[in-house]
Structures are given as structure tokens and as C-alpha cells.
Amino acid sequence: RLRDRQGKATQIMRRSRQERDSQIRLAAGLVAFSLLLLLGLLLGSGKAVAGGERSVNAVETAAGQKAERGKRGKRGKRGPRGYRGPRGPQGRAGADGARGIAAGPDRQFISIDWQNGDYDGHDRQSFVAPGIGFGEVRCTPPNANEPTGVQWIRFYPDDAGSSTEGPSKWATTMWTTRSGGNLGTDSSPNDDSHLSVVRTARLDRPNQSSGFQESMNSQTVGYDVRSTGMFTGMITTEPFSPDTAKPPATTFRITWHWDFGTGYDNPSGRCFMAGTFVTKGT
Incomplete structure (x- = not known):
């Protein structure tokens, strides 16, 4: 009887240790998944800051959906006129025209x-x-x-x-x-x-x-x-x-x-x- 009791106690201890190891592995997996998800979000935010319109929603990307482009903003006011550039070179003189009517007192x-x-x-x-x-x-x-x-x-x-x-x-x-x-x-x-x-x-x-x-x-x-x-x-x-x-x-x-x-x-x-x-x- 003493051996039977010792054997049962050993089985109970093994089962407790296995359940504890499973819980530890599950917790470690959840922690790793959380870290990976957080890293993905941080990388996605950095891309949005650097690329503007290339920002991607992590949930939509995971679901296979394409992010929509926002509406174009209003055109800004026209800037001031720039400085006047230098005068270009003088062009070639044209051919002499026909002689006109002479001017005079009349x-x-x-x-x-x-x-x-x-x-x-x-x-x-x-x-x-x-x-x-x-x-x-x-x-x-x-x-x-x-x-x-x-x-x-x-x-x-x-x-x-x-x-x-x-x-x-x-x-x-x-x-x-x-x-x-x-x-x-x-x-x-x-x-x-x-x-x-x-x-x-x-x-x-x-x-x-x-x-x-x-x-x-x-x-x-x-x-x-x-x-x-x-x-x-x-x-x-x-x-x-x-x-x-x-x-x-x-x-x-x-x-x-x-x-x-x-x-x-x-x-x-x-x-x-x-x-x-x-x-x-x-």
C-alpha cells in the first residue's frame, strides 16, 4: 500500500508539472505574439510618417483589404510674380519693304x-x-x-x-x-x-x-x-x-x-x- 501511495503521489506531481509547463509555454507564446504585433504596428507607423500616403492599416492588411486614398486638398494661392528676366538678344533685321508714298506737307x-x-x-x-x-x-x-x-x-x-x-x-x-x-x-x-x-x-x-x-x-x-x-x-x-x-x-x-x-x-x-x-x- 505504501508503494501504491507513493506511485500515485508521483503521478500527481508529474501531471502538475506538465500543466505548469503548458501554461508557461502558452504565456510565452502570447507574450511573443504581442511583441510581434506591437513591432508590426510600430513599423507601420514609421512608414506612415516617412511615406505619407503609404501608411497601411494593420488590421486591413491582415484581412487582405487595400487602404483607400484620401481626397486631394484644395489648391493653394498663387505665389508672387518672379523677377523679370534679362532682355534677349536682338533678332535679325527683316528684308527692306517696298518704297512707300513720300511724306511731305500734303x-x-x-x-x-x-x-x-x-x-x-x-x-x-x-x-x-x-x-x-x-x-x-x-x-x-x-x-x-x-x-x-x-x-x-x-x-x-x-x-x-x-x-x-x-x-x-x-x-x-x-x-x-x-x-x-x-x-x-x-x-x-x-x-x-x-x-x-x-x-x-x-x-x-x-x-x-x-x-x-x-x-x-x-x-x-x-x-x-x-x-x-x-x-x-x-x-x-x-x-x-x-x-x-x-x-x-x-x-x-x-x-x-x-x-x-x-x-x-x-x-x-x-x-x-x-x-x-x-x-x-x-
């Missing part, structure tokens, strides 16, 4: 041609109406000194009078017809002011010694950002006395195109004008 030509905002010294031309006076054609873009710029034909009569007395021999008149004009803007290309308009400027009284002008700009306030048009006109006199011999009239035609852009002294602004003045009978 025929004059004006041409204004500037671009890339380089208008200083290139924005005006002068002309003469023989026996009547002189004038200028001008295309100056908006700038700090002239917020709307200057786009006109201006005339200064020889017989202008003074601040207290009118002209002594005749009244001077400039008739103009404007065709075309304002092209609007990129967002609103059509404009109601793109019409034909007939205008008259007359100097026949005191205090008009500064002359008169007709503007290509169609805006009452502001200026035409873009414009393409034409003036046809005549400068003439009306004597106060039938005994006064009048000088011959001068007729003219001026065409233009400009695109000033927005703001003052826009570096992409440009303007082209061409005109012919004809005086018959001189």
Missing part, C-alpha cells in the same frame, strides 16, 4: 509701336495741319502719374485766342468718327461701347487756348484694358468774315490696338497705332 504718317511695357519715349507722335495748327497722337498705359493712361488725338490751333478773347479769324473744328473700341476683358469679351460714334470738338470762344482732344478710350470712368478701333476725321476752319481766306482742311485716319493688362505699368502691356494725315491744296 501727306504725313505717324506710327506708335511699343510692347513688353516699354512705352517711355515711344508713346506719342506729332503732326501738323498746315495753316491751322499742330497736334499729337498718344498711347500711354495706366501708370502712377496717370491712373487711366492717355489714348487720344489732341490738337492745338494757331488761332486760339486767350483767356478773355476768342479766336480772331476763325473757329477751328475737329470732326471724328470712332469705329470699334473696347474689347472688354478675358472674362467679359463683349462690350456695349464697341460702337461707331461721331464727335465734334470746336474752338470758337475765349479760354480755349489749351486746345481740344478726342479719346480712343470709351470708358467714362477707368480705361479700356483692351481696344481695337479706328478714327476717321477732319480738321477744318470756319472764318468769321467772308473776306478771310481759309486754309485747306486736313483729313486723317488712325487705327489702333492695345492690351495694357491690369494694374500700373504692366510688363506685358503693348500698343500699336498707325495714322495718315492728308492736306489737299497746299
